[in-house]
Structure formats: C-alpha cells, structure tokens
Amino acid sequence: MKAVQLSKYDQQPELVEVPEPEITGPLDVIVRIGGAGVCRTDLHIIEGQWEQKSGVVLPYTIGHENAGWVHAVGDAVTNVAVGDPVILHPLVTCGLCAACRDGDDVHCAGSRFPGIDSDGGYAELLKTNARSVVKLDPSLEPAAVAALADAGLTAIHAVRKAAAHLRPSQKVVVIGAGGLGHIGIQVLRAMSAAEIIVVDRSWEALALAEELGAHHIVRADGEQIDAVKDLTGGNGAEAVLDFVGEGGAVEDGVAMLRRAGSYYVIGYGGRIDVPTIDIISTEINFVGNLVGSYSDLSELMVLAARGLVTLHTARYPLEEFASALHDLEQGKVRGRAILVP
Structure with missing residues (x-):
C-alpha cells in the first residue's frame, strides 16, 4: 500500500510502498483511510522536535488525525463491523490500567499513538483497536471530520x-x-x-x-x-x-x-x-491540555452530527502531501488540510 514515511529528521517525507497491516489480535481493527488531517505537530515531528519524546524508530508513517471505513476486524470486535464509517481516537489504549479504568484514557500507561510513536494514517490503511474507533453518524463523511480526531x-x-x-x-x-x-x-x-x-x-x-x-x-x-x-x-x-x-x-x-x-x-x-x-x-x-478522552471524541461527534461543529477543510490527494505540508507551514490553509488516499 502507499504510505508517507519519514526516514530522516529535518528532511521531506517520502511516498513509498509498504506492506499492508494485518490482524494479529482479537481486538485489532484495520481502517481504510478516508481522510488524514495535516497537523502542525507533523511539521514539528519532521523537524525532530518529537525525537526524544516519542522514541519512534525511523522510518515510519506519520499522520495522527484519521477517519475512514472499517476494513477488517479481529474475532472479538463487536462494536463495529466491516464497512462502518469511523473516526479514530488518536491513542490505542489498553483499557486495563488505572487511568483507563477511570475514563482518563488520555493517560493510559500502555498506550500507542499512531502517527507519533508508531505508524499513522498518511496511508491507505491503518491498524488500531476496538477501543479507539468511534462509529460515525450516517450524516458525517470521514474526510470531513478526520481532523477532529486531534484538533477537535x-x-x-x-x-x-x-x-x-x-x-x-x-x-x-x-x-x-x-x-x-x-x-x-x-x-x-x-x-x-x-x-x-x-x-x-x-x-x-x-x-x-x-x-x-x-x-x-x-x-x-x-x-x-x-x-x-x-x-x-x-x-x-x-x-x-x-x-x-x-x-x-x-x-x-x-x-x-x-x-x-x-x-x-x-x-x-x-x-x-x-x-x-x-x-x-x-x-x-x-x-x-493534551488530547481528549474517548468520551470527549464521542461527544464531539454528537456536536458535529447536530451541525454545531463544522470543520473548514482544504483537501489534497495523498500524493500531494508535500504541498499540504508546505501550505500549512506558510499559513495558506484556511481551517485544516486533509489528505485523501
């Protein structure tokens, strides 16, 4: 599949071919990306500001604001089915630590953060888990709400x-x-x-x-x-x-x-x-303030479905990721840039 990967800090990422993610656990969910938000944090990642904090091994796929359609699920997933439109909570959380038990999954002791410390959504497919997917109201299109996954x-x-x-x-x-x-x-x-x-x-x-x-x-x-x-x-x-x-x-x-x-x-x-x-x-x-909890994201989707929160976007094909990053850096994006595979 196609993915935008960062192979060296302070250099332009590259569009490359990488293996598709696979279901390996019962709660795994693979999402076909319908939209990936382009965030100023992505610029900071490319510059190396997150190198020490994330500890990620290069190369990897960036992009942490993601929405799309369920592509495949593990055999224990019951909250979504293949084909469902979803937005992804940016953290992949365990559900078992004290923070998760308290509903404060932002501070999960064993979380992953796709696009920050593991492969993200500047790609055709992204692997997450059942705890991270919020099913979208039929009135909401993944590309129209993708950036709400972090910015919102x-x-x-x-x-x-x-x-x-x-x-x-x-x-x-x-x-x-x-x-x-x-x-x-x-x-x-x-x-x-x-x-x-x-x-x-x-x-x-x-x-x-x-x-x-x-x-x-x-x-x-x-x-x-x-x-x-x-x-x-x-x-x-x-x-x-x-x-x-x-x-x-x-x-x-x-x-x-x-x-x-x-x-x-x-x-x-x-x-x-x-x-x-x-x-x-x-x-x-x-x-x-970091990002919000799963419950925050669920409530935000209610506001979006009611038309109380709308995202102003500029869409770019995945292949034009460099233009999206440049326009964001130059202050040319009104609202939020979205990459669409």
Whole structure:
C-alpha cells in the first residue's frame, strides 16, 4: 500500500510502498483511510522536535488525525463491523490500567499513538483497536471530520475544562482562530454562554471567527493586550485558551488574564516564564491540555452530527502531501488540510 514515511529528521517525507497491516489480535481493527488531517505537530515531528519524546524508530508513517471505513476486524470486535464509517481516537489504549479504568484514557500507561510513536494514517490503511474507533453518524463523511480526531478533540478537551467554570457574565479569550482555534470557538459556543473574544494576526482568520460566533475579534497588531483590556473593563478575561503557544502568544495570554483567571495551554513551541510572585499574588492558574478522552471524541461527534461543529477543510490527494505540508507551514490553509488516499 502507499504510505508517507519519514526516514530522516529535518528532511521531506517520502511516498513509498509498504506492506499492508494485518490482524494479529482479537481486538485489532484495520481502517481504510478516508481522510488524514495535516497537523502542525507533523511539521514539528519532521523537524525532530518529537525525537526524544516519542522514541519512534525511523522510518515510519506519520499522520495522527484519521477517519475512514472499517476494513477488517479481529474475532472479538463487536462494536463495529466491516464497512462502518469511523473516526479514530488518536491513542490505542489498553483499557486495563488505572487511568483507563477511570475514563482518563488520555493517560493510559500502555498506550500507542499512531502517527507519533508508531505508524499513522498518511496511508491507505491503518491498524488500531476496538477501543479507539468511534462509529460515525450516517450524516458525517470521514474526510470531513478526520481532523477532529486531534484538533477537535484537543479543543473540546480544553473547552470542557474552561466551560465548567465560565458563567454567562464572564469573558473568555481565544488566541488563534486557525486549525484548532476555529473548532474551539464552535465548541465554546455549544458548551458555554460566556462572551468570546478572538485574537489572531490574520484578518481572514478573524472573519471566519466572526462567522462562527465570536462576539469580538481583535487583530494581533501590537495593541492586542490593550484591546482585550478595553473589552474586559480593564480587568482581563476569566479564561484564556491559547491555541498558538509560541511567537509571543504566551506572554500576551498571561497579560490578558484577570486576577484568579485561568490560562489553558493548548498550542506549544514557546515557554512560560512568569515570576512566581506574580502567580501567587494574582492566583492565576496554568492548565495543560493534551488530547481528549474517548468520551470527549464521542461527544464531539454528537456536536458535529447536530451541525454545531463544522470543520473548514482544504483537501489534497495523498500524493500531494508535500504541498499540504508546505501550505500549512506558510499559513495558506484556511481551517485544516486533509489528505485523501
């Protein structure tokens, strides 16, 4: 089968022929990929940022946002059948460790992360397990929702934390209205009545944010902190969801918080450098966010089926993966790039 594999860090991946995955265990599921999201993390992987953390052996197939149709199943799989449309939770989890038993499968002690530390979905077929597949509503097409498997899942994971504390009279700042942020805005609208302020450098991204329900848009032109302070009566927002995490966004996000506010770290690449006295004197909180749980993904698919969350996509044939990666790096993708085998 065809697959896009990384054979050396800091070099362009290659489209190669590799053996098809096979069923070897009773709970195995092989999925025929209908769409694979192109994520900024893929760029970081290619650059080698994940080399030490993932420990993956090269070459391997990248791609961790995947959806498609069930191609084959092990003899103990009962939740899906061959031909079912599915989206894949990005982690392949054990179901037996303490975290899985608690429903916190994001922190499974024995998980694999296809596309990060094992073969992913920039390919025609992907092997996962029965615990990782969420059956799609008939109204949802795999390529249209594939990137929700990580971008959307990460967004809902962070928004659920923030929404649990936000009241209708309060304000939340979203930094970045791109691939993750435009999903986060929609999830916020569905799960919270708080007033949403979106900050981005791009007028196009801000226009999309406004279409999706942002109450206020602020261009990051050097005056964004003052603009947010004006919109919050000089106090700052109760919550900041940072979908960028680098290039000055971290410093901006912390400055946009009010006392006892919470800063949700979603995008990454930068550093948090805040004097400890500033943290304790204002009682601000820093909350890390990885991907969400299987339950998060299931609930996100309910929102998608109801039309409350839609993914803006640009589709590329698998053979044009290099163009998709280039366009993402250059900021030319509106929403999310999707590879379609």
